[in-house]
Amino acid sequence: xxxxxxxxxxxxxxxxxxxxxxxxxxxxxxxxxxxxxxxxxxxxxxxxxxxxxxxxxxxxxxxxxxxxxxxxxxxxxxxxxxxxxxxxxxxxxxxxxxxxxxxxxxxxxxxxxxxxxxxxxxxxxxxxxxxxxxxxxxxxxxxxxxxxxxxxxxxxxxxxxxxxxxxxxxxxxxxxxxxxxxxxxxxxxxxxxxxxxxxxxxxxxxxxxxxxxxxxxxxxxxxxxxxxxxxxxxxxxxxxxxxxxxxxxxxxxxxxxxxxxxxxxxxxxxxxxxxxxxxxxxxxxxxxxxxxxxxxxxxxxxxxxxxxxxxxxxxxxxxxxxxxxxxxxxxxxxxxxxxxxxxxxxxxxxxxxxxxxxxxxxxxxxxxxxxxxxxxxxxxxxxxxxxxxxxxxxxxxxxxxxxxxxxxxxxxxxxxxxx
Amino acid sequence: xxxxxxxxxxxxxxxxxxxxxxxxxxxxxxxxxxxxxxxxxxxxxxxxxxxxxxxxxxxxxxxxxxxxxxxxxxxxxxxxxxxxxxxxxxxxxxxxxxxxxxxxxxxxxxxxxxxxxxxxxxxxxxxxxxxxxxxxxxxxxxxxxxxxxxxxxxxxxxxxxxxxxxxxxxxxxxxxxxxxxxxxxxxxxxxxxxxxxxxxxxxxxxxxxxxxxxxxxxxxxxxxxxxxxxxxxxxxxxxxxxxxxxxxxxxxxxxxxxxxxxxxxxxxxxxxxxxxxxxxxxxxxxxxxxxxxxxxxxxxxxxxxxxxxxxxxxxxxxxxxxxxxxxxxxxxxxxxxxxxxxxxxxxxxxxxxxxxxxxxxxxxxxxxxxxxxxxxxxxxxxxxxxxxxxxxxxxxxxxxxxxxxxxxxxxxxxxxxxx
Numbered sequence: 127x128x129x130x131x132x133x134x135x136x137x138x139x140x141x142x143x144x145x146x147x148x149x150x151x152x153x154x155x156x157x158x159x160x161x162x163x164x165x166x167x168x169x170x171x172x173x174x175x176x177x178x179x180x181x182x183x184x185x186x187x188x189x190x191x192x193x194x195x196x197x198x199x200x201x202x203x204x205x206x207x208x209x210x211x212x213x214x215x216x217x218x219x220x221x222x223x224x225x226x227x228x229x230x231x232x233x234x235x236x237x238x239x240x241x242x243x244x245x246x247x248x249x250x251x252x253x254x255x256x257x258x259x260x261x262x263x264x265x266x267x268x269x270x271x272x273x274x275x276x277x278x279x280x281x282x283x284x285x286x287x288x289x290x291x292x293x294x295x296x297x298x299x300x301x302x303x304x305x306x307x308x309x310x311x312x313x314x315x316x317x318x319x320x321x322x323x324x325x326x327x328x329x330x331x332x333x334x335x336x337x338x339x340x341x342x343x344x345x346x347x348x349x350x351x352x353x354x355x356x357x358x359x360x361x362x363x364x365x366x367x368x369x370x371x372x373x374x375x376x377x378x379x380x381x382x383x384x385x386x387x388x389x390x391x392x393x394x395x396x397x398x399x400x401x402x403x404x405x406x407x408x409x410x411x412x413x414x415x416x417x418x419x420x421x422x423x424x425x426x427x428x429x430x431x432x433x434x435x436x437x438x439x440x441x442x443x444x445x446x447x448x449x450x451x452x453x454x455x456x457x458x459x460x461x462x463x464x465x466x467x468x469x470x471x472x473x474x475x476x477x478x479x480x481x482x483x484x485x486x487x488x489x490x491x492x493x494x495x496x497x498x499x500x501x502x503x504x505x506x507x508x509x510x511x512x513x514x515x516x517x518x519x520x521x522x523x524x525x526x527x528x529x530x531x532x533x534x535x536x537x538x539x540x541x542x543x544x545x
Numbered sequence: 546x547x548x549x550x551x552x553x554x555x556x557x558x559x560x561x562x563x564x565x566x567x568x569x570x571x572x573x574x575x576x577x578x579x580x581x582x583x584x585x586x587x588x589x590x591x592x593x594x595x596x597x598x599x600x601x602x603x604x605x606x607x608x609x610x611x612x613x614x615x616x617x618x619x620x621x622x623x624x625x626x627x628x629x630x631x632x633x634x635x636x637x638x639x640x641x642x643x644x645x646x647x648x649x650x651x652x653x654x655x656x657x658x659x660x661x662x663x664x665x666x667x668x669x670x671x672x673x674x675x676x677x678x679x680x681x682x683x684x685x686x687x688x689x690x691x692x693x694x695x696x697x698x699x700x701x702x703x704x705x706x707x708x709x710x711x712x713x714x715x716x717x718x719x720x721x722x723x724x725x726x727x728x729x730x731x732x733x734x735x736x737x738x739x740x741x742x743x744x745x746x747x748x749x750x751x752x753x754x755x756x757x758x759x760x761x762x763x764x765x766x767x768x769x770x771x772x773x774x775x776x777x778x779x780x781x782x783x784x785x786x787x788x789x790x791x792x793x794x795x796x797x798x799x800x801x802x803x804x805x806x807x808x809x810x811x812x813x814x815x816x817x818x819x820x821x822x823x824x825x826x827x828x829x830x831x832x833x834x835x836x837x838x839x840x841x842x843x844x845x846x847x848x849x850x851x852x853x854x855x856x857x858x859x860x861x862x863x864x865x866x867x868x869x870x871x872x873x874x875x876x877x878x879x880x881x882x883x884x885x886x887x888x889x890x891x892x893x894x895x896x897x898x899x900x901x902x903x904x905x906x907x908x909x910x911x912x913x914x915x916x917x918x919x920x921x922x923x924x925x926x927x928x929x930x931x932x933x934x935x936x937x938x939x940x941x942x943x944x945x946x947x948x949x950x951x952x953x954x955x956x957x958x959x960x961x962x963x964x
Contacts, residue, residue, distance in 0.1 A: 167582075167586065167606060168601070171589060171598050171606065191898060342946050379946035381947055382947075383944060445880075452871070458864050462864075479610055479948045506928075509928070524802070524804060527761050527800070528802060528899045529798075529898045
């Protein structure tokens with residue numbers, strides 16, 4: 127394997143104003159979707175994540191601040207561009223286009239406003255592989271890159287023309303179901319197989335959070351899942367790969383003490399209090415809602431025209447709701463949360479650690495939930511773990527004591543390790 | 546030792562509307578001052594906290610939400626009363642009395658508005674011991690209790706009349722300096738000695754955060770310090786004590802990338818922008834400022850009378866400052882942060898993970914700082930670790946998946962473990 131690593135293209139690339147060194151070793155950045163730090167804590171304490179435990183001892187383990195809203199598309203876009211949402215243009219999975227009032231699913235790269243590190247690395251001669259669990263992320267973020275890109279969701283359908291690789295099932299195994307832990311493990315197994323076969327030396331491996339939505343950190347199902355992830359990470363490290371790992375967002379139980387979902391139906395509340403015409407966009411909404419019912423801790427209120435002068439009054443009403451923790455007008459939200467101003471609404475709302483925002487009861491099919499609701503999207507899922515498999519150099523050790531972001535992970539993995 | 550535990554008074558007590566079972570075993574609740582979860586992560590990963598690692602495996606380890614502002618007095622008062630600041634009355638170490646405009650250090654129990662679990666347990670016949678590092682906490686929170694109470698700061702001065710114990714130095718060792726790790730280790734050693742001598746069976750042991758203000762989690766000084774704490778916790782558990790441990794607040798680097806303090810001088814800013822008469826109260830201020838220069842991530846603005854109608858304009862100006870993350874008028878702050886309404890100011894301000902609020906440069910002697918500034922007070926130091934040394938019963942395991950608070954620690958330790 128180390129022979130293979132000698133052939134890596136070196137030099138450096140510049141992406142969105144940041145410079146990234148291309149080291150002689152293969153590198154892999156992993157986004158463990160929905161990885162609240164507690165999952166790592168339990169796995170390591172149980173002795174069932176020996177490889178990440180060793181990374182914590184011999185490399186770096188810390189906490190990083192993600193982008194808000196703490197959703198998957200937003201943070202994956204930040205990680206691959208090394209930039210905040212105001213730069214890459216994605217403020218959620220979903221937005222209401224103010225130009226025409228249409229609600230738009232942002233599952234296409236046409237919404238992306240910044241180039242990716244993956245594209246630049248492939249242009250610079252690296253053998254880039256981008257493997258995701260959900261196919262939607264691939265369509266969104268593989269723009270401009272050459273190399274290999276496929277999802278575990280559609281592994282069996284991969285073609286040379288579309289994905290830069292065929293016969294994935296022969297290399298890695300049978301395509302797993304998307305609502306499973308295997309959908310994530312398969313992504314890491316793919317990374318291991320691609321490196322082992324000499325097909326990739328610059329990898330982005332992005333998992334799915336079905337397991338974290340479904341199981342608490344100390345459930346045996348979670349521990350076994352993380353054990354499997356850890357084993358694959360261990361294989362990458364053993365092959366000489368520099369590994370960086372972080373998460374897009376954390377995960378918290380969103381329930382009352384009896385285990386029932388703790389939901390504030392914000393559009394219902396505003397309609398009952400003020401009248402028709404209010405839209406509440408929940409940017410967690412995507413085609414995969416079985417495990418969270420499209421309920422998250424971040425909502426965007428669009429006011430009807432006649433209420434534009436009464437924004438302050440509407441904000442006060444939202445503040446009065448138990449479980450609401452932050453209410454920001456667009457101007458402040460755009461500046462403080464680094465959001466694209468033209469793709470958000472009039473009022474941004476975040477809810478507490480155990481509270482989610484809904485639209486109306488009719489918008490959410492809670493009967494699909496198979497376990498007590500766990501979700502994300504707000505301030506309490508902003509902080510995520512951050513690992514680099516090798517010791518940090520002095521400059522990055524200093525930086526690690528400040529406000530590092532999850533979208534610094536390529537920077538730390540490429541520029542931050544000791545040579 | 547277990548013989549001794551058989552003599553514990555049982556039954557139950559009610560404090561501030563919550564019921565606490567008095568188990569037959571001795572119990573100890575520990576507040577590890579300034580214990581960001583990263584300190585535990587490093588210690589456990591290094592294999593140097595074997596006892597808390599075992600607690601994580603065999604008992605419970607999770608994250609709890611502290612009270613805001615994330616300061617020592619506020620959260621210690623919450624822990625011993627099992628209640629939020631609006632109940633116990635302490636919104637900081639320091640407040641401006643609106644009745645007379647005086648700035649008041651809240652180091653006296655006369656400011657406490659709620660009874661403590663310690664007082665109730667001692668009335669119910671438990672042998673209560675309350676040991677702190679800083680003497681100020683003792684004066685604030687030992688009201689109404691009989692039993693033993695002393696600080697490591699003044700261990701050598703303890704008398705039967707005042708502290709319920711004399712000759713502490715003979716029992717535990719020489720009084721340590723307050724600006725040291727030993728000031729905290731001594732508190733735990735005291736707990737071990739008191740249980741071993743049969744002098745206490747219901748303990749609250751509250752440490753100091755000098756080490757966390759001074760050293761990052763991966764500094765050898767931190768690791769050694771936590772190793773020592775862990776050893777004492779191991780001794781308590783070995784003696785049959787049920788141990789609960791949490792923190793009052795977390796801790797973050799508050800620096801620019803070059804390591805210099807990242808400070809917003811809020812009173813200076815408001816005075817320059819609007820004129821004289823603004824007071825900014827920093828409720829971290831206390832007599833022990835050497836390690837943080839009285840700089841924290843929470844500030845309280847008192848408006849001059851003539852500005853009461855221009856509050857919205859002042860809030861907008863504060864929002865414009867880079868590094869400010871939350872700006873709340875009193876009414877909302879009181880409701881959302883559960884603060885006592887008569888002991889806070891007109892506008893509440895919180896700053897980011899690596900940013901602190903100052904008053905004016907003249908109010909803060911940065912020359913006293915011996916290391917890059919680390920501090921707390923805001924939202925990013927609200928989440929803290931939470932340990933219970935024995936397995937949780939089913940009811941509390943369910944509760945642990947929700948929004949548990951650090952001031953639920955007596956509840957979990959007394960009511961939450963399997964019998």
